[in-house]
Amino acid sequence: MSEEPGRRRRGRPTEIVRRPSGQGAPLSHRPSDDQPTSAAILDAAQYVLLREGTKGLTLVAVARHAHVDVTTVSYHFGTRAGLIEALMDRLYADPTADFAERASTLDDPASRFRTYLQGVRRMYEDRTATQAYFEIATLALRDPALRVRLGRLLTWTVAAFSEAIAAQPDALPPLPLAELVYAAVDGIEMHHALVGDSYPTDAVLDLLETLTAPYLEGSEPRADSPTQPDRGPTPS
Template identity: 35%
Template sequence: MRQNPARRAALLDAAIEVLAREGSRGLTLRAVDAGAGVPVGTSSNYFANRAELLRQIMERTGERLTPDPEALAETMKAPTSPELVALLLRQVHERMEADRSSYLAMMELRLEGVRRPELGAELNKRLRATLEDNIRFHEEAGLPGDRVAVILMYLAVHGMIVDDLMVPDVLAGSAGELIDELCKRLLAYGTRETA
């Protein structure tokens, strides 16, 4: 397999676009080559098979959707509060909107993972680790809310993102307001319970 990291990244970026636009059935090595503007057969030099391509797409979407460490550090200078949690969640939403293709590709990977147990197992492992990393980040930063609150926010915000990206008229542009309200209600509720 070829090891040119820049070429591999370009092929994976093209694959993400194909997967987001055409779905799993449209994702072929030939379609990736066309999307990347490279000669036919180039992708087969980088990905041994479709399963390997899907696995690497999963990794690449994670890279593309991860927050910039410097921007995150700047955000975390604010005092810990429900408002800071809401800001962090709005930033998640903004990243997904800015890289809609990566998020849609991840949705396609989830569907494909139902059909391909080996991909499903890898997705479960990776997404579970990401959730645990988010919980750990939340707790170590001293943000309000416990483990269950973080899981509930994860479920609510990701569900909202699905509708916002796939059927945008359902929410009609109120995602930021809904995130603010979610944090206010959920984190205030948790505060009352522990007081």
């Protein structure tokens, strides 16, 4: 199978980029050349999404901002749904794939998780990507086909994250832990986007790292661990 232009595959499961007939061009039907053009089209799609919202995200509008003919957009991405799929990959899957590559060079889970949080901090600094991220999520909630596909994509990203921070290849961290971390990161990102620079992003992420560390080391916090809340005396 040829690599889709403008996307980095790197082990991403193929089922998350396929849609039913008529709802976006299948991956195998898309060309494999001219990656700069595909990247420019995705840049334009993200710009249109942020400026005009999901209703304004049309092939014509994207082609106009990318300075290409609308047939060029169709050639690379098929339909509007296919273009949105590619934008989903850029915003959701590509950061996970990049993290997995960096994590593969590190020996211990704590270092890999710290590298992940460093990437999260960089992501938070990109306000346009954050806004586009949540615009796509909102669109998926209203579109059943996109919701299913984005759900599969999120399932893959969580599983890839769990695998990347595993202490041993055959000893993955509990999936609920990976789900919890991803949910926390999304919530922190939303709060940071809404509150602005006064939000204590670094302190919250540092606390997340502290709370997660015992589980990455393969053991739950002890009953006397300082991370456990003080519940006061036990009622008699």
